[in-house]
Amino acid sequence: MSASDIYENAPLGKLINYGDRAPKPLARQDRLMNALPARAAGIPAGFLDQTASNRTSRATRILHAADHITPFLERGRPIGANARERALQRPARQNGIPGELVEASLNRYLVPALGSRSIHHVTDTDIANITNKIVAGGHPQAANTAFWYMRAFSTGVANRRNGSSRFPREELENPAPIVKRKRVVNDAELAAIWTGCEPEPGDIGYSFGSIVKLLMLTGQRRTEVAAMRWSELNLEAGTWELSGDRTKNEEPTLIPLSTLAVSVPQSVPKTNDTFVFPARGNGKSHFSGYAKGKKALDGKVNIDGVALENWTLHDLRRTLATNLGRRQVLPHVIEHILNYKAASLTDIGEIYNLYTYVKEKREVLQMWSNHIEWMIKQAAEMDALAA
Numbered sequence: 129m130s131a132s133d134i135y136e137n138a139p140l141g142k143l144i145n146y147g148d149r150a151p152k153p154l155a156r157q158d159r160l161m162n163a164l165p166a167r168a169a170g171i172p173a174g175f176l177d178q179t180a181s182n183r184t185s186r187a188t189r190i191l192h193a194a195d196h197i198t199p200f201l202e203r204g205r206p207i208g209a210n211a212r213e214r215a216l217q218r219p220a221r222q223n224g225i226p227g228e229l230v231e232a233s234l235n236r237y238l239v240p241a242l243g244s245r246s247i248h249h250v251t252d253t254d255i256a257n258i259t260n261k262i263v264a265g266g267h268p269q270a271a272n273t274a275f276w277y278m279r280a281f282s283t284g285v286a287n288r289r290n291g292s293s294r295f296p297r298e299e300l301e302n303p304a305p306i307v308k309r310k311r312v313v314n315d316a317e318l319a320a321i322w323t324g325c326e327p328e329p330g331d332i333g334y335s336f337g338s339i340v341k342l343l344m345l346t347g348q349r350r351t352e353v354a355a356m357r358w359s360e361l362n363l364e365a366g367t368w369e370l371s372g373d374r375t376k377n378e379e380p381t382l383i384p385l386s387t388l389a390v391s392v393p394q395s396v397p398k399t400n401d402t403f404v405f406p407a408r409g410n411g412k413s414h415f416s417g418y419a420k421g422k423k424a425l426d427g428k429v430n431i432d433g434v435a436l437e438n439w440t441l442h443d444l445r446r447t448l449a450t451n452l453g454r455r456q457v458l459p460h461v462i463e464h465i466l467n468y469k470a471a472s473l474t475d476i477g478e479i480y481n482l483y484t485y486v487k488e489k490r491e492v493l494q495m496w497s498n499h500i501e502w503m504i505k506q507a508a509e510m511d512a513l514a515a
Contacts, residue, residue: 197234197281229351232416233277237262250282252300259303268304275303309440313447317436318344318500319507321444324429334396334405336421343441345389345497347448347466349376350441355414356393356404366390366490370467381467384490386497451499452492461488 237258242250255278262271279300313321322344325337342353352374360369368383375381393404400406405415415421422441429436445466452462464485 319503
């Protein structure tokens with residue numbers, strides 16, 4: 129029997145004569161015994177072999193989920209069967225899609241729930257308790273999103289740290305049924321939203337309403353608009369150019385701006401050299417206070433004194449696409465406006481048809497802008513008659 133076989137197979141506590149013929153306990157036993165307290169605390173094997181000065185700082189990193197969120201976003205995510213988990217493969221990008229949303233969700237829900245417990249000890253029950261509270265608060269789809277993010281995070285961090293995460297199991301179900309929204313905002317509601325977006329007297333800087341107006345006029349995604357850079361805009365030519373690292377599908381796109389759309393950034397004071405809509409008190413980042421902004425806007429939007437309910441910012445994107453379809457705009461033009469993977473194109477079409485439809489997009493978006501201007505005028509005339 130080889131020396132290595134003796135070393136690995138000898139019972140714990142066995143004494144072996146080494147070269148100097150002095151009986152000594154196996155080093156393997158020492159390591160295992162020293163590791164027992166660490167295992168109970170969720171600390172990986174080998175942790176206690178480090179110097180005392182390093183142990184405290186590393187214990188903090190291991191036991192606190194918050195310390196692992198940024199590294200998790202920067203290095204990419206584990207591959208999962210779920211489409212949303214596959215979307216998390218990309219590392220966090222400059223505009224925070226999807227890293228910013230993942231980070232916000234984890235910090236809001238997972239970190240407070242775990243406290244100082246090790247991320248290795250995340251259980252199904254922990255996740256169920258978190259998501260059930262979100263569902264009970266009236267946000268079932270937010271619960272699903274938080275569930276997907278926590279599953280990706282737990283798998284990617286706990287398993288990577290030589291730990292054995294008890295979550296997720298493949299058979300775990302979403303906390304709420306997945307519902308595809310079909311809400312299309314009608315003309316009267318669009319006019320009311322636009323009116324609510326107008327700045328109040330005495331407002332300084334830009335308003336959240338400016339972002340909502342651009343969502344309505346361009347049909348782009350909310351973070352793409354909120355993270356708009358001055359360098360992306362050519363207001364004289366009426367264009368807004370997004371690089372691939374600024375879009376959800378990582379495809380570059382050029383959005384022709386209608387006359388009304390051009391007027392929105394023109395009305396915004398340039399208080400930041402990078403962002404058109406910088407974060408409040410943080411010039412290095414862009415606006416991200418969607419929930420607070422939407423709540424304030426909801427308080428100003430009403431039709432005949434009745435508050436407008438059950439609408440989201442993303443509904444404006446669907447509303448634009450639906451209205452263009454009603455006006456017989458060709459599907460592939462709508463898809464290019466939305467910068468959405470063209471379901472109407474065959475594989476051959478995707479490979480060989482590299483035309484970007486800028487001219488067609490400009491005509492269509494100007495038509496949509498003219499319609500919105502007409503609605504605003506009609507609403508103002510109706511209000512004047514009512515007064």
